[in-house]
Amino acid sequence: MLTSTTPSEWARSLVSGAYDLHVHVAPDVMPRRVTDVQFARRCWDAGLAGFVLKSHYVPTAERAAVVNEALGGEVGVLGGLALNASIGGMNPLAATREVLKLAARHQLVVATGHLAAPEIRAVADAALEAGVRHVIITHPDFPQQDLPLDDQLALARMGAFLERCFATPFTGNCGWAGMLAGIKATGPGQTIIATDLGQPGNPPVEGGLALMADALRAAGFTDGEITTMIVDNSRLLAGADPLPPDGGAVRPAGGAGLKPVVTVEREGT
Numbered sequence: 274m275l276t277s278t279t280p281s282e283w284a285r286s287l288v289s290g291a292y293d294l295h296v297h298v299a300p301d302v303m304p305r306r307v308t309d310v311q312f313a314r315r316c317w318d319a320g321l322a323g324f325v326l327k328s329h330y331v332p333t334a335e336r337a338a339v340v341n342e343a344l345g346g347e348v349g350v351l352g353g354l355a356l357n358a359s360i361g362g363m364n365p366l367a368a369t370r371e372v373l374k375l376a377a378r379h380q381l382v383v384a385t386g387h388l389a390a391p392e393i394r395a396v397a398d399a400a401l402e403a404g405v406r407h408v409i410i411t412h413p414d415f416p417q418q419d420l421p422l423d424d425q426l427a428l429a430r431m432g433a434f435l436e437r438c439f440a441t442p443f444t445g446n447c448g449w450a451g452m453l454a455g456i457k458a459t460g461p462g463q464t465i466i467a468t469d470l471g472q473p474g475n476p477p478v479e480g481g482l483a484l485m486a487d488a489l490r491a492a493g494f495t496d497g498e499i500t501t502m503i504v505d506n507s508r509l510l511a512g513a514d515p516l517p518p519d520g521g522a523v524r525p526a527g528g529a530g531l532k533p534v535v536t537v538e539r540e541g542t
């Protein structure tokens with residue numbers, strides 16, 4: 274499926290203005306390819322609008338604020354909060370409902386992280402019921418999640434976004450064909466493309482979205498559909514304004530107004 278780890282010029286240009294909502298950068302417990310500041314600079318060079326700082330162990334909103342200030346807010350860095358044992362954990366489902374109510378009140382994005390398939394349904398249903406506007410079903414193709422297509426379709430119909438990550442098929446955790454078939458089934462409108470990159474042995478994080486654009490194009494998706502999945506939906510979930518139709522400025526309005534993404538976790542890796 275993927276013949277090169279260097280994105281095409283077309284793909285580099287298409288991802289302009291996109292946010293990568295799932296990356297792993299240093300400092301972290303595990304070795305990472307780049308630091309948050311280095312990656313923010315590379316986003317700027319690559320034309321990306323910003324990213325979510327994901328850590329499985331610590332809240333990153335403060336780090337995001339520091340990076341935003343250090344870089345003058347030219348790249349929009351969003352914090353994240355993964356509800357793992359290191360920050361107090363999460364007891365299903367009463368405590369989760371309380372968190373979801375707070376997320377709804379503050380209009381935060383809720384992601385399902387490394388929950389198992391039945392938990393994904395339970396948490397996503399409860400989130401939508403609680404009034405959370407934007408729910409991300411984190412890499413449903415990953416073996417730990419392996420969310421049945423019927424559930425994916427039901428969640429997409431309810432307005433949840435299915436997150437398809439470059440790293441999942443690239444590292445052999447699922448097949449390209451299976452993931453692409455899932456995207457076709459649930460539709461570009463409810464698909465968000467992220468990379469889940471940052472591991473030292475994988476390609477540079479900043480090229481991941483463009484590599485996905487190439488893979489999607491090779492699979493027959495139109496330019497418009499790819500733009501929806503990579504650029505428009507990531508901007509919507511990041512809380513950024515839509516891209517201007519004239520192709521003007523694609524840069525974020527700084528980190529101000531960008532809100533953390535809450536991930537209901539289960540000891541992710």
Ligand SMILES: [Zn+2]
Pocket residue numbers: 295296297327469
């Ligand atoms: Zn990840």
